[in-house]
Amino acid sequence: MITLEKRPQPSRIWSLATPLLAVLLTMICGGLLFAALGKNPFETIRTIFLDPLFSEFAWFYRPQLLIKGAPLVLIAIGLSFGFRAGIWNIGAEGQYIVGAICGAAVGLAFYPTESFIIFPLMIIAGILGGTLWAMIPGILKVKFGTNEILVSLMLVYVAEQLMASMALGALRNPDGMGFPGSRNLSQYPSAANLEIISGSGMHWGVVTALIAVIFAYIALSRHIFGFNVRLAGQSPRAAKFAGVNPTAMILICMGLSGGLAGAAGLFEVAGPAGQISIDFNVGYGFTAIIVAFLGRLHPVGILLAGGLMALTYIGGEIAQSNLGLPLAAIQLMQGMLLFFLLAVDVLTNYAVRFGRRQVV
Amino acid sequence: MKLNKLLTGATLALGLATGALADGHEKTKVGFVYVGPVGDGGWTYEHNQGRLAVEEHFGDAVETVFVESVPEGPDAERVMTQMALQGADLIFTTSFGYMDQTINVAGKFPDVKFEHATGYKQADNVSVYSARFYEGRAVQGHIAGHMTESNVIGYIASFPIPEVIRGINAAYLHAKEVNPDVEFKIVWAYTWFDPAKEAEAASVLIEQGADVILQHTDSTAPQAAAQAAGNVVTFGQASDMAEFGPFPRVSSIIDNWSPYYIARTQAVIDGTWESTNTWDGIAPGMVEIGDITDAVPAEVKASAEAMIASMEAGDYHPFTGPINKQDGSAWLADGEVADDGTLAGMNFYVEGLSGDIPQ
Numbered sequence: 001m002i003t004l005e006k007r008p009q010p011s012r013i014w015s016l017a018t019p020l021l022a023v024l025l026t027m028i029c030g031g032l033l034f035a036a037l038g039k040n041p042f043e044t045i046r047t048i049f050l051d052p053l054f055s056e057f058a059w060f061y062r063p064q065l066l067i068k069g070a071p072l073v074l075i076a077i078g079l080s081f082g083f084r085a086g087i088w089n090i091g092a093e094g095q096y097i098v099g100a101i102c103g104a105a106v107g108l109a110f111y112p113t114e115s116f117i118i119f120p121l122m123i124i125a126g127i128l129g130g131t132l133w134a135m136i137p138g139i140l141k142v143k144f145g146t147n148e149i150l151v152s153l154m155l156v157y158v159a160e161q162l163m164a165s166m167a168l169g170a171l172r173n174p175d176g177m178g179f180p181g182s183r184n185l186s187q188y189p190s191a192a193n194l195e196i197i198s199g200s201g202m203h204w205g206v207v208t209a210l211i212a213v214i215f216a217y218i219a220l221s222r223h224i225f226g227f228n229v230r231l232a233g234q235s236p237r238a239a240k241f242a243g244v245n246p247t248a249m250i251l252i253c254m255g256l257s258g259g260l261a262g263a264a265g266l267f268e269v270a271g272p273a274g275q276i277s278i279d280f281n282v283g284y285g286f287t288a289i290i291v292a293f294l295g296r297l298h299p300v301g302i303l304l305a306g307g308l309m310a311l312t313y314i315g316g317e318i319a320q321s322n323l324g325l326p327l328a329a330i331q332l333m334q335g336m337l338l339f340f341l342l343a344v345d346v347l348t349n350y351a352v353r354f355g356r357r358q359v360v
Numbered sequence: 361m362k363l364n365k366l367l368t369g370a371t372l373a374l375g376l377a378t379g380a381l382a383d384g385h386e387k388t389k390v391g392f393v394y395v396g397p398v399g400d401g402g403w404t405y406e407h408n409q410g411r412l413a414v415e416e417h418f419g420d421a422v423e424t425v426f427v428e429s430v431p432e433g434p435d436a437e438r439v440m441t442q443m444a445l446q447g448a449d450l451i452f453t454t455s456f457g458y459m460d461q462t463i464n465v466a467g468k469f470p471d472v473k474f475e476h477a478t479g480y481k482q483a484d485n486v487s488v489y490s491a492r493f494y495e496g497r498a499v500q501g502h503i504a505g506h507m508t509e510s511n512v513i514g515y516i517a518s519f520p521i522p523e524v525i526r527g528i529n530a531a532y533l534h535a536k537e538v539n540p541d542v543e544f545k546i547v548w549a550y551t552w553f554d555p556a557k558e559a560e561a562a563s564v565l566i567e568q569g570a571d572v573i574l575q576h577t578d579s580t581a582p583q584a585a586a587q588a589a590g591n592v593v594t595f596g597q598a599s600d601m602a603e604f605g606p607f608p609r610v611s612s613i614i615d616n617w618s619p620y621y622i623a624r625t626q627a628v629i630d631g632t633w634e635s636t637n638t639w640d641g642i643a644p645g646m647v648e649i650g651d652i653t654d655a656v657p658a659e660v661k662a663s664a665e666a667m668i669a670s671m672e673a674g675d676y677h678p679f680t681g682p683i684n685k686q687d688g689s690a691w692l693a694d695g696e697v698a699d700d701g702t703l704a705g706m707n708f709y710v711e712g713l714s715g716d717i718p719q
Contacts (some may be wrong), residue, residue, distance in 0.1 A: 057442070057445045057446070060441065060442070060445060061442075067434065160550075165718070168520060180519065180520065180521060268434075272433070273433050273434055275460070277432070278519055278550055279431065279432055279457065279551075280433065282433060282435065314438070317427055317435075317439055317442065318442060320426075320427045321391065321427045321443055321446065322425070324425070324426075326398075327397065327427075327428050327429050328397075
């Protein structure tokens with residue numbers, strides 16, 4: 001007989017070991033899947049997990065990991081505060097879009113003036129845009145008690161329509177022969193979010209993501225705000241007695257996650273994407289929810305989880321083009337990773353006992 | 361830029377490396393970047409058929425690689441760069457939204473040839489190619505105008521770009537020609553491939569009384585929705601979609617990329633590749649009209665086939681005046697034929713269409 005026994009406290013060792021175990025299990029089951037598809041499992045696993053880091057062209061892939069991972073980490077850090085406090089902002093994708101629109105609009109308004117002040121103004125506009133978009137579900141919740149999950153999610157679709165209308169109308173490139181899409185910001189030096197060190201992939205969004213990780217770590221472990229956030233999540237009643245204002249907590253958490261998502265959108269639109277287009281957003285806001293939980297809502301965990309997600313994306317593309325693996329198989333493997341992470345999580349909270357339970 | 365130099369250096373090194381491998385098995389490598397899955401049954405499916413035709417035609421002399429469902433943005437740029445790094449000699453990027461990315465990557469790999477579908481930006485190593493789908497749309501409109509009984513034709517449009525607007529105009533003009541009472545209802549789906557959204561758009565149009573559905577999206581979901589509704593006519597888009605024939609699918613526009621892909625690959629092998637702008641229609645075979653089924657009355661089928669024949673012979677252009685713009689201003693005088701420049705940048709509806717192009 002195998003029985004599960006609830007641990008008095010979550011095991012520290014297992015909480016560190018389970019992510020590794022999940023990756024290992026994914027490699028084994030993914031390998032079986034790839035073998036069933038007629039591919040060499042070892043080669044495939046190596047291609048997905050190691051080639052982006054150590055292959056002949058790793059000098060190209062490593063910077064790409066930063067570019068792909070930075071928006072995920074930045075958004076997930078913002079979300080983690082709310083999730084810890086029990087405030088569920090599911091609409092980071094929309095805040096990401098609105099941040100990109102606002103930031104890009106500021107940049108395009110200055111075109112073609114060149115000035116060092118333009119890019120900082122764009123960043124502020126991006127953060128403000130994301131924050132304001134997140135304030136809509138936030139204020140509706142505190143004023144009318146609406147459900148922030150539904151409102152923030154629905155606003156994603158509103159933001160997508162807004163984005164389409166901007167790409168086709170107000171922000172459309174006047175020199176674009178009637179085609180949708182704004183001017184390319186990455187070709188406008190004052191507005192471009194370029195790499196700080198050429199070829200490193202290290203653009204301002206990556207730097208901001210790293211700074212956000214550090215600040216989040218300090219705030220959560222060393223600051224009263226972090227304590228209040230955790231308290232509000234674990235015991236709302238206790239938090240009230242401790243003088244935590246729930247209204248302020250909701251608005252701060254929504255604003256924080258919206259602002260960081262908006263910043264991520266701005267850095268993306270001014271850099272890697274370059275322009276506002278109809279299909280600018282590719283789901284970073286939703287994937288970041290997974291990253292936040294994958295990283296156990298811990299800043300360092302989120303940093304690692306963002307890196308891991310980026311790795312499977314880029315490795316998955318390499319496997320597609322080099323080994324002819326279908327996209328669906330890659331997505332299956334990514335799904336397995338999440339599945340195993342959640343599944344082995346049971347080991348953190350429960351001890352496995354073999355044999356008959358002792359009668360006490 | 362430093363990155364440029366780095367990448368060029370790398371390609372040079374790669375060139376040397378592959379040169380050193382020249383012991384008889386040096387292959388020409390052709391890459392394909394797809395916007396949808398190869399199993400979409402429409403647009404990407406046909407591009408993949410073209411890729412398979414290249415493999416079959418050249419056998420061991422050519423190796424092809426592809427990545428499917430690549431979002432139009434930085435991800436596309438990375439996929440293209442990766443293909444170029446891995447030694448691709450020729451890369452087909454098969455969606456309008458890959459335009460800027462193709463130009464960017466092409467700038468970093470001057471020795472790699474790029475072919476961008478349906479765009480308008482060329483470079484020394486970037487060709488553009490597209491098909492005159494509007495010729496097929498004219499035939500569709502002709503049949504649709506005859507087939508509709510409710511006089512409402514639904515149109516699932518993807519993005520408001522000239523290619524799509526051209527299709528709407530061509531179909532409308534030819535439906536109107538045979539049925540003056542016809543009305544077009546247009547839904548903008550803002551996607552090339554999203555079966556759920558496409559099915560929803562089809563259902564909305566059917567509820568609004570449309571008994572013919574034309575689609576400019578890539579999946580077969582609208583076909584299935586029409587089949588479920590029972591009495592709604594559809595046309596295969598980009599691919600034959602013959603599995604939905606003989607009804608609701610009564611005909612189709614088929615994109616046949618194989619001859620072009622084979623010719624361009626041959627040009628790379630021969631070293632004669634040049635940057636070109638190709639826009640071929642029914643006559644050269646890039647656009648084909650799929651079998652018109654028996655669900656279409658014989659005389660309609662005959663007149664549609666006559667129209668195809670006259671376009672094949674070069675006697676008929678779907679945009680022949682008199683045609684007014686939506687606001688009533690004159691566009692083409694009697695007998696005047698639209699020039700390619702206007703068609704390529706078409707951003708207006710013709711007279712009679714209701715609604716606005718989203719902006």
